[in-house]
Amino acid sequence: MMGDPALSRRGFLAASAAAGLGMTALSGCGGDSDGGSSGTTTIEWWNISTTQPTKDVWAGLARKFEAQHPNVKVKIVQFENDAYKAKMTALIASGKLPDIFHTWGGGVLKQQVDAGLVEDLTDRTKEWADGLLPVAKEPYLVDDRVYGIPFDIGMVGFWYNKALFRKAGIATPPTTWSGFLDAVRKLKSAGITPIALAGKEKWPGMYYWAYLAMRIGGADALEKAGDDKDFTGAAFVEAGKHLRELADLQPFQKGFLGAAYSTPTGQAATVGNGRAAMELMGQWAPVVQADSGKGLGKDLGFFPFPEVEGGKGALTEVFGGGGGHALRAGAPQEAVDFLKFFASATTDRELVEKTGVLPVVPAAEDALTDPNLQAVQRQLKGATGFQLYLDQAYAPALGQEINDSVGALVTGSRSPEQVTESITQTAKEEQ
Template sequence: MPPFAQSRRHFLGTLSVAGLGVTAITSCGGSDSGGKDSSGRTVIEWWHIMTGDPAKKVWAERAKAYEAEHPDLRIKIVTVENEAFKSKMTALTSSGKLPDMYHTWGGGVLKQQVDAGLVEDLTGTVKPWIGELVPAAPKAYEFDGKLYAVPYDIGGVGFWYNKALFKKAKIDEPPTTWSGYLDAVQQLQDAGITPIALAGKEKWPGMYYWAYLALRLAGVDGMQKAADDEDFSGDAFVKAGEHLMELVDLKPFQKGFLGAAYATPTGEAAAMGNGKAAMELMGQWAPLTQRDAGKGIGKDLGFFSFPTVEGGTGKITDVFGGGGGYAVRKGAPKEAVDFLKFFVSAATDRTLVKEANVLPVNKQALDALTDPGLKAVSDMLNASTGFQLYLDQALPPAVGQEINDSVAALIAGSTSPEQVTRSITQVAKSQ
């Protein structure tokens, strides 16, 4: 996966890149993990990636609250920085020794662990209460009708836009079709407004356009078939590139976008936050990042779903996004699943929403949302008819990287829509 997990999770608090957290990561599989401590308490070792406050503090408080209700249990927290976590988990998966309970983004990596027989099938255990969660939330952790992780966070990508700039360009309503979107881009340009902010240097923000166009054309089932067949050369994927080139040909991005980063003072988020561009295609963390990198545009910030594409089978209610969950290793103490039930309960979820600014996964905690931007994303997710996990998480890492690289080359004008699909298919079949 490309190095943007910190940006994706910016709303959880700034993530540390300096260390591995409060507990040495060599403790995995230690004598007190999944066994008893010196006081006779059952010990559950829990690995998470919340290395920055407020999330780190909230996660620790939730563990203590559960321990207070279960004095015969101790939750041993191992906090690991995001990129270090990926590296360490790769090694642990190869060794066959996973923590009792650990963070997962679902998709291809979790599937590899499942196929290796390392992950507990939670389907039956969570059946009595999993229906309390937003329907889209568990999708990234389901394989062949079985659930292998419990989500605590969910998010989705859509267009953030500047209502004042839309008004200046005489755009009354956000577009709902791709042709209407291209018309809106042209109207913004005619009004002397930069239509779109894009961090071309980091590649992944541009990939969102191709991925969403493919989702709108192929539909959720078509995306899954391409992944299963390891073949992205179909007509829908070629057309996704062609439609993206329609946009690129309008020259809608800010000056110097190919060298722009995402969260820097001169990057994509700052262009939006300073009112220098009318739109960006980004996830639910966008408003906070806009305020951190720029000034923020306050009440002028709006949100709309990626438009439908004429002739496609996908719906405007199909969402491209991701989130986080916790998987349980096969053979871990049964209390681990009960703790997960506690962690995604309505009461705990309200705490996560209010103090860590995450989107609720428990439907009964939706009333805790007060930020209008987050509420708009949550409403989109609650109304979703399909959910497509980020491609660099749904697919093997090398395939996700090839998608990012190929789409970036397409936007830069150095490859063709057909070559993009051939390159991705070639890497997919080599895995």
């Protein structure tokens, strides 16, 4: 899940940043036999599920798969979100990926596919993958071919503390941007930190800019900008101005620029421990809040990103994505078997019940009982437009530039116009 995006949670680091990581993690990639008489095949599975309960649930699923396949050993390798992206950048440069690896799809996956590093799963998974939810499969299609299998789907929205909203005199969550800014002011007046933000990791701030651009220009504006390699349109400049308007209210927790997402002092914990009223995050937020902090229980609520008055975008246009798994080119059949196991109704129901993901297998939908996640699912089902995370929808360098530029906008070191110009320049350089 993107927080585990994680999920937070989205832009590859430059390859040079990963140059000093060493080769320990690179040497074990690729399924192999133990060379002995047992004929055991080891498949290496890289994922970013480092928070509980997901970490233990996934380890248990690996052991269950091994029990069903006695001649297969699953080697689990786990990283925090940003560390994972850095490691994968190094692996792409080496030309060798793990047997099974986490993917958000989009432009990042396409780059790996274009490099010939990812297995085409279209024919090897058709028998069972055709039954998965279509919207969940979209990010993993490249030229109408299947290169990844989803295990989660969802959207980004505001997760808020109902008790703190009541204390500030906010009766209902805001539905407009002006109403949202009013809510921020009320929270500050009540002595409450309105928003937690992981400023150190950049991608959580990108969510605000992306959603504002969607609400102002509509979901089509983001797609067109990516196709045209031009982000200098009015919708993107206005998005930056609105984000600066929010930042000028100083709504974030003290020290937010040094805060990570899922650490004990990070964004999720700040909300989970009741020290900030809300965060803009994906569907994994409740699990990470509870793992990093105490969790809010019944005081936790969810509302979609507000509309911008006069904008072309609708409240029903959503920004988000999910998590999936891809295979290295030439991966053994045992890796395909693991994807089938992970995408089964039995496994999906366990993931929904124990880890809070949204179901990708229709037969597992009855396992979704959490009211907040049901609200997210309803929003997804009623969506009139869908935009994948920008640092995954576009090529890695462009995604990273968006994250970095928006981060500079939040701190005031770049203007809204400079942000759009810098992003456009990077987009054109990638042509």
